[in-house]
Amino acid sequence: MPEIFQKGTLYLCPTPIGNLEDITYRTVRCLREADLIAAEDTRHTKQLLLAYDIDTPLTSYHEHNKAEKGPQLIEKLKDGLMIALVSDAGMPAICDPGSDMVRLALEADIPIVPLPGANAGLTGLIASGMDTTRFTFVGFLPKTQKHRLPVLESVKAYEGTLIFYEAPHRIQQVLGEMLEVLGDRRAVLCRELTKRYEQYLRGSLSQLRADLAEHVAK
Structure with a gap:
């Protein structure tokens, strides 16, 4: 039975590190069903979304706007949105500001679900x-x-x-x-x-x- 993705949850979605085929079915479905995708570089992530016919809205979340954007995303999660967090390539929260987003979510008692994938x-x-x-x-x-x-x-x-x-x-x-x-x-x-x-x-x-x-x- 297909997984039911939960509202008000932060999903950590790994993306390909080069070859676009290196993405799991579960990640593709999570990106499709999310209410919002928070991406380190929206221009880069758009290419991936186009390849898999994903039209979920994108918002930027990166090193230079995390102090302002992080709390905004937490409020959206509290309002019941399902958010998928991605980095430019590979695992979010590894050598990127996703780790700060995870800490904010934990402090706010937001459920966090990590998906396995490329690293x-x-x-x-x-x-x-x-x-x-x-x-x-x-x-x-x-x-x-x-x-x-x-x-x-x-x-x-x-x-x-x-x-x-x-x-x-x-x-x-x-x-x-x-x-x-x-x-x-x-x-x-x-x-x-x-x-x-x-x-x-x-x-x-x-x-x-x-x-x-x-x-x-x-």
């Missing part, structure tokens, strides 16, 4: 060849070297796999800092996950830096 960190991990029995998710490092180095120092003694997210334009710099702080340990660089040009670069941190420099030089 970049775990997708990369299972194909990396690294240890999957013990791992920790570090996420995005701070934007400046001054603040990145202490974070790297804090995790260098961890014996399991470390999972980082990083922007392409900073990757060479960050790999150099990792080499300096963590030592020339084995690493895997994953990019374009689930997309046509998905790629894994495997080797030591120094080898990855050299491979990237060679790629840029071509």
Whole structure:
């Protein structure tokens, strides 16, 4: 029997990290039946909704408007609306302001239902060849070297796999800092996950830096 989605409930809906087919039937139905979809980037989410013929109203909820928009969404939930929260890609509340929305909902005794789905960190991990029995998710490092180095120092003694997210334009710099702080340990660089040009670069941190420099030089 099909699930009955509940009014006055916040649903956390994961979206594809690249390939649009990586979405569950349950998530598609939840997005269709919601009264409102709160999206980190409405322009990005519109493309997904068009692909699945979903015409649910969209509203923006992101880092720059969360202080104002979060309480507004809570009031709508209290009024009985069913709201689906999505990020640009992957799991909402992982490295995005969705975590703040979850805290507001908990404080207001709003029911929260998480739906399973795509996640970049775990997708990369299972194909990396690294240890999957013990791992920790570090996420995005701070934007400046001054603040990145202490974070790297804090995790260098961890014996399991470390999972980082990083922007392409900073990757060479960050790999150099990792080499300096963590030592020339084995690493895997994953990019374009689930997309046509998905790629894994495997080797030591120094080898990855050299491979990237060679790629840029071509």
